[in-house]
Amino acid sequence: MDLPYFYMMDFSSKIIERAVNEFSQLPGVGKKTALRFVLHVLKKDTDEVESFADALLRLKNDICFCKNCFNISDKEICDICNNPSRDAKMVCVVQDIRDVMAIENTGLFKGQYHVLGGIISPMEGIGPSNLTVEQLVAKIQQNEVQEIIMALPATMEGETTNFYIYKKIAPFNIKVSTIARGIAVGDELEYADEVTLGRSIQFRVPYSNQLVK
Amino acid sequence: MDLPYFYMMDFSSKIIERAVNEFSQLPGVGKKTALRFVLHVLKKDTDEVESFADALLRLKNDICFCKNCFNISDKEICDICNNPSRDAKMVCVVQDIRDVMAIENTGLFKGQYHVLGGIISPMEGIGPSNLTVEQLVAKIQQNEVQEIIMALPATMEGETTNFYIYKKIAPFNIKVSTIARGIAVGDELEYADEVTLGRSIQFRVPYSNQLVK
Numbered sequence: 001m002d003l004p005y006f007y008m009m010d011f012s013s014k015i016i017e018r019a020v021n022e023f024s025q026l027p028g029v030g031k032k033t034a035l036r037f038v039l040h041v042l043k044k045d046t047d048e049v050e051s052f053a054d055a056l057l058r059l060k061n062d063i064c065f066c067k068n069c070f071n072i073s074d075k076e077i078c079d080i081c082n083n084p085s086r087d088a089k090m091v092c093v094v095q096d097i098r099d100v101m102a103i104e105n106t107g108l109f110k111g112q113y114h115v116l117g118g119i120i121s122p123m124e125g126i127g128p129s130n131l132t133v134e135q136l137v138a139k140i141q142q143n144e145v146q147e148i149i150m151a152l153p154a155t156m157e158g159e160t161t162n163f164y165i166y167k168k169i170a171p172f173n174i175k176v177s178t179i180a181r182g183i184a185v186g187d188e189l190e191y192a193d194e195v196t197l198g199r200s201i202q203f204r205v206p207y208s209n210q211l212v213k
Numbered sequence: 214m215d216l217p218y219f220y221m222m223d224f225s226s227k228i229i230e231r232a233v234n235e236f237s238q239l240p241g242v243g244k245k246t247a248l249r250f251v252l253h254v255l256k257k258d259t260d261e262v263e264s265f266a267d268a269l270l271r272l273k274n275d276i277c278f279c280k281n282c283f284n285i286s287d288k289e290i291c292d293i294c295n296n297p298s299r300d301a302k303m304v305c306v307v308q309d310i311r312d313v314m315a316i317e318n319t320g321l322f323k324g325q326y327h328v329l330g331g332i333i334s335p336m337e338g339i340g341p342s343n344l345t346v347e348q349l350v351a352k353i354q355q356n357e358v359q360e361i362i363m364a365l366p367a368t369m370e371g372e373t374t375n376f377y378i379y380k381k382i383a384p385f386n387i388k389v390s391t392i393a394r395g396i397a398v399g400d401e402l403e404y405a406d407e408v409t410l411g412r413s414i415q416f417r418v419p420y421s422n423q424l425v426k
Contacts (some may be wrong), residue, residue: 053266
């Protein structure tokens with residue numbers, strides 16, 4: 001019922017209609033939410049709206065992808081890759097920059113990242129050629145990497161991508177691991193699904209390893 | 214748990230951080246959604262982003278409120294008020310421009326509108342002085358209006374506003390009605406709440422009135 005309603009929707013001005021269309025291109029935003037955003041922008045002061053528009057333009061003009069890890073950055077090489085205290089021999093492979101932020105927030109990883117820009121998903125038409133797999137292999141070929149940590153989602157697509165990359169880098173004989181799957185900290189066992197619980201038993205960790213040394 | 218996480222959030226660039234902050238000011242958008250929007254904008258072409266920024270600026274610079282009905286418009290007097298086939302003697306009072314669009318879509322109202330810009334809500338600090346009630350009274354004082362249709366939400370705040378406006382315009386001795394509350398078309402009686410069902414019996418409509426003449 002929603003679609004025909006908005007096809008007919010008579011915005012009081014072409015300018016409103018255009019702004020609604022621009023906002024509704026954002027992920028998860030329909031015409032109704034877009035209109036709500038537009039009404040909100042209309043209530044703002046002129047300099048606030050100018051600041052918003054400027055932030056958008058600067059985003060596009062000043063942000064590029066780090067040439068080494070494909071994280072977004074305002075420099076050619078991002079701050080993480082540029083930091084001499086980070087171990088370039090240990091590379092964590094992630095889906096996108098949000099994962100970099102999440103892992104950075106743990107404060108426990110001192111290596112570098114490699115942002116794939118997605119995971120293999122035939123349903124969405126994303127194949128290995130759309131990702132930065134070749135660049136990862138090139139990095140390994142240059143003998144720069146000793147260990148790869150795969151930190152992709154625990155989904156079918158994530159596992160497929162894990163396997164594809166594993167096959168690609170197997171010839172180089174370096175350590176490849178995935179992040180541990182298991183019961184989340186604070187979770188009750190009875191609510192965990194069988195696969196997760198099964199894996200957490202299969203890949204149990206010696207208690208002595210978990211003690212703070 | 215979410216807030217401290219994002220307080221610590223380490224965006225890889227100040228430009229990203231600024232854009233996330235701008236997007237997160239939109240209603241219902243948190244930092245996580247804002248970051249999703251930012252990543253989406255980054256993937257767009259430069260001219261698409263420029264068009265988005267331009268739409269925002271034009272929105273603020275070219276859109277004003279109609280001097281007669283306070284609907285948004287790109288002219289001083291909006292197309293509805295300017296339309297000679299619309300009956301200026303019948304005025305429908307609504308909360309905001311989204312309600313104008315919704316009523317316009319029915320195609321059944323041929324009068325003009327008066328947009329209040331909100332409803333009385335002490336909780337949100339919105340009093341009668343924040344609304345365009347005075348302008349409505351002025352319109353009535355100029356003998357331009359014969360009938361007022363209150364089309365405000367069927368909430369406590371809506372009813373309060375109805376009553377306030379009714380008291381204000383009672384001295385002018387014009388017809389004041391509210392839109393009918395009742396069972397929505399297509400709804401089953403058993404799922405309707407008591408108040409709505411009670412009202413729909415109390416304010417029943419002669420069947421002969423509903424026949425197409």
